[in-house]
Amino acid sequence: MSDQLINQQGGEKRTLLIVEDDLGLQSQLRWHFEEYNVVVAVNRDEALTALRRERPAVILQDLGLPPDDEGVEEGFATLQESLAIDPTLKVVVVTGHSDNANALRAVSMGAYDFYQKPVDTNILDLIVQRAFQMAGLEEQLRKAQTEQSSPLQGIIASSPQMLKICRNIEKLAPTNVTTLLLGESGTGKEVFAKAIHNLSEQKGNNFVAINCAAVPETLMESELFGYEKGAFTGANKLTPGKIETAENGTLFLDEIGDMPLPLQAKLLRFLQERVIERVGGRKEIPVNVRVVCATNKDLETMVKEHTFREDLYYRISEMVINIPPLRERQGDKILLARFMLEKFATEQNKKLSGFTPAAANAIEAYEWPGNIRELENKIKRAVIMSDTKNIDNEDLDLSDEIELSINLRSVRQNAEINAINAALSLADGNMSACAKLLGITRPTLYDLIKKYDIKETLIAQESDQ
Ligand SMILES: Nc1ncnc2c1ncn2[C@@H]1O[C@H](COP(=O)(O)OP(=O)(O)OP(=O)(O)O)[C@@H](O)[C@H]1O
Ligand SMILES: [Mg+2]
Incomplete structure (x- = not known):
């Protein structure tokens, strides 16, 4: 590794992306942040390309970018697209002097922090340092969570x-x-x-x-x-x-x-x-x-x-x-879904941060007859189809199937109830005869009658048998 990429701690230099169209300020910042591996961009396109290629953890971004360098819309668009590519990014937005409204708007859109011009590099230093620290902690946490949920190599489970x-x-x-x-x-x-x-x-x-x-x-x-x-x-x-x-x-x-x-x-x-x-x-x-x-x-x-x-x-x-089916593993559905999401997002080079609440509910509600293999296929498809930061219900394409599985169950129950009622009337309410007709034992028949709350009027008194 070249000296240039080594910082004082002897580790790899961390990458900072500076998005600034004022070339004077850009070189001042580049010089100031020499302890980082600084990458620069002057507009949205360059910023997004650098983001994909260099994978910085922190971005220092001006809000006034060309062609709208007097306004803020281009800056907000850049912020939004950057976060869509990498939701874990820490973006520090640089706004005009006492431009509180836009600073707040940026933070509410997901920016990590803001900084108001004119530039005081000592303060900016602290903000950037803290942003890197936070990014590092979050990364460690994510790693620890994955390790914890893998009780054996290659196996994700917590139930x-x-x-x-x-x-x-x-x-x-x-x-x-x-x-x-x-x-x-x-x-x-x-x-x-x-x-x-x-x-x-x-x-x-x-x-x-x-x-x-x-x-x-x-x-x-x-x-x-x-x-x-x-x-x-x-x-x-x-x-x-x-x-x-x-x-x-x-x-x-x-x-x-x-x-x-x-x-x-x-x-x-x-x-x-x-x-x-x-x-x-x-x-x-x-x-x-x-x-x-x-x-x-x-x-x-x-x-x-x-x-x-x-x-x-x-x-x-x-x-x-x-090995129990997935539907019986408490808490494992969403855990596995997140694991698959990360795996396929990395494979497809897409930045996705998770599931919308509706999608998470659908994952919990669905029965997963094809178990983890089916989950894997559904998430892979969703990762490919999704064009938002979070995977939505629609990307998963589960809602019809949830209805279907509920319907299938009720169809089966109705069929059982109908068959028992028919057999009971054929057997004149005699339980032994009825069980025989249905090809089940008497205790099973009793269980089913109890389960479906079948009317006593159909059942003959025990003494009749
Ligand atoms: N606990 C788990 N954690 C992570 N991935 C899993 C887990 N269980 C299964 N998988 C993944 O799910 C898929 C199906 O697993 P596997 O092939 O072992 O199932 P199987 O029971 O052999 O299925 P089949 O009966 O269809 O052959 C594989 O891609 C596997 O990597
Ligand atoms: Mg197998």
Whole structure:
């Protein structure tokens, strides 16, 4: 780094943008503020370009800028656009002598402070110093807030359920237990699988994921176990499978509930004996891999229905982690939304400071059936579409969906009420017969009747049954 960019503390010089069309004053200020990395601009265009390129934390800006150097409108427009680009900016506005009205107007528009000409550099020094201090403190605070909300690397959460899961992951990661991650689509199963890997002894080695739902059944065996040269037509060279590739690392079996039954037996053998045989091979190859599985299917029901092997189920579920859907995570919706906003705003090089109250309410009210993946997509879209400082309800495009989800729920409830009423009258109010007609148990029927407050007139007395 050149000497020019080093300040007395030995750190990088902080950047100060001076927007001033009076060239005499401009050079006086530039000379005065030599402890900063001073960038100058004479009009709105130059100021905005410098702002985007140099990312100053503080701007010292004259209100009378060309072509309106006798007025203030160009100065206010510059202030407004600067803050739209970077809402964290500290803008110190320089106004005419005793021009209190415009000084107040500037502060109410978001300027950090004002200074009235003629220039007294000692006072101006203090104001600029304080502005840098404030910008630095706010930056530290923002950093601390992000660190605090990330209990595990790559995971943003503050709800008690999620914090507990993170603690459990920290405990189980260094062991060798086979872990099963259960959760709806988009809840972060893969994120947790990677977190386990990164906290484990295997972290220096491969993390190999295979999506059991995406590989056709005919190819699954060779994908997992590899094949020898000549094992089948087209097998012209020895190819190791995913399991071997994960040697000394982690194998992530994603969507394990979609594993075809014939392969479940082969997988079980690998898990029990920790050896594999390549397709077309004759020898057993010992392997050392950590296994993490995930699914959004109800494996216990699948076991009962004989579509998932019970012995395999017990083998993979040495440790089960239930990842709750986003709608059940108290406080996490808005936290994640802010995190995504910052991430995409940086990616898109857009300066956005947050959400309008309406947008924040919509985020809280929405059910997020697609969980964090859906939130991520919606925020990304909003960041691209938004042309204001804060993301608004409309940018999120959620209101129709909120109505839809409310309607869907009431449609489902109405359907249940109608079916119960119909069954009750068909069964002459006899509860056992009614439950049978509906294909539910009597206690469930009682629960539903209570829940929907169904009229007693339809229900026969217990003694009638
Ligand atoms: N707690 C979290 N903090 C930050 N980002 C998250 C979190 N949980 C999930 N994500 C992000 O959300 C997206 C979905 O996560 P992931 O792919 O792990 O979900 P999944 O449960 O495997 O979903 P699917 O069932 O659809 O495969 C990813 O882009 C991931 O980075
Ligand atoms: Mg996944």
